[in-house]
Amino acid sequence: MTERWTVRVDKRLCVRTGLCVASAPADFELDESGQGRARAERTAESDVVLEVAESCPIEAISITDADTGHRVFPPET
Ligand code: SF4
Numbered sequence: 001m002t003e004r005w006t007v008r009v010d011k012r013l014c015v016r017t018g019l020c021v022a023s024a025p026a027d028f029e030l031d032e033s034g035q036g037r038a039r040a041e042r043t044a045e046s047d048v049v050l051e052v053a054e055s056c057p058i059e060a061i062s063i064t065d066a067d068t069g070h071r072v073f074p075p076e077t
Contacts (some may be wrong), residue, residue, distance in 0.1 A: 005044070006042055006063070007063050017057060024048050
């Protein structure tokens, strides 16, 4: 599968719950300050990654389509 998503954690928002890492340790890790971050900025489309982004309590995780630049999550309003 092609790596079509760009996954980022907004460090201005992340409040270090660790939920993303606990839910998907293959996709997320903690940085040296205890904030979540994607293990790889580019990833294949993934229901798990989308569910983690949806479950982040302050929507610090964003997903964009790497090819088109369209936002996958949070959805554009
Ligand atoms: S779930 Fe959200 S707030 Fe919690 S560590 Fe991950 S990015 Fe930060």
